[in-house]
Amino acid sequence: MKKEEHVILVNEKDEQIGLMPKLEAHKKAMLHRAFSVFVFNVKDELLLQKRAMHKYHSPNKWTNTCCSHQRNGETSIKAGKRRVFEEMGFLCELEEKFSFIYKAPFDNGLTEHELDHVLVGYYNENPKINPDEVSDYCWMSISGIKNDIIHNPDKYTVWFKIIFKEYLSQL
Numbered sequence: 001m002k003k004e005e006h007v008i009l010v011n012e013k014d015e016q017i018g019l020m021p022k023l024e025a026h027k028k029a030m031l032h033r034a035f036s037v038f039v040f041n042v043k044d045e046l047l048l049q050k051r052a053m054h055k056y057h058s059p060n061k062w063t064n065t066c067c068s069h070q071r072n073g074e075t076s077i078k079a080g081k082r083r084v085f086e087e088m089g090f091l092c093e094l095e096e097k098f099s100f101i102y103k104a105p106f107d108n109g110l111t112e113h114e115l116d117h118v119l120v121g122y123y124n125e126n127p128k129i130n131p132d133e134v135s136d137y138c139w140m141s142i143s144g145i146k147n148d149i150i151h152n153p154d155k156y157t158v159w160f161k162i163i164f165k166e167y168l169s170q171l
Helices: 024-028 076-088 144-149 158-170
Strands: 007-008 016-022 034-038 047-050 066-068 095-106 111-122 134-141
Touching: 016 024, 024 111, 034 076, 034 158, 047 076, 047 144, 066 076, 066 095, 066 158, 076 095, 076 111, 076 134, 095 158, 111 158, 134 144, 144 158
Parallel strands: 034 111
Antiparallel strands: 007 016, 007 034, 034 047, 034 066, 047 134, 095 111
16 A cells, blocks of 8 residues: 655745645645746756646646645755656756745645646656556647646646746746
8 A cells, every 4th residue: 555645834934834634724724835847858848747647637738747646844946856757757957947836726626736846957858757647748838738727727737837938037
């Protein structure tokens, strides 16, 4: 049996105030620490992943390279590298660019309420995706993503649209 993951509960200053099972935190809309990884190639295209069909929320939707939660005592960079490898099958250096808080409710009663650390890396090969996590991938230009989100917003995860907009405003 797989051990249930816990998330790190934080205050608005990103100070740890406790731990809670991941699903419970999402049901109660508790503010917790998270990270989002944006991996680019030499053409300045962003590596997007399509979430696996069996994911408990936002299945089969396109999103950034990788998103997840830090484990207790784990830095954002270490967590980002761990999850990129687990989901996309490669390692790359990551750099934290900024962090911000967002809240996004879902139709299934869950809510993402995260203090999100946005990490950026570079990689020039195709990933070896983990089918338990990811069903597909593509490389897309920033302008292509902006245009596609305008014309096909339902193809993308709620959080990616929020984080992508924040990423563009931070450039």
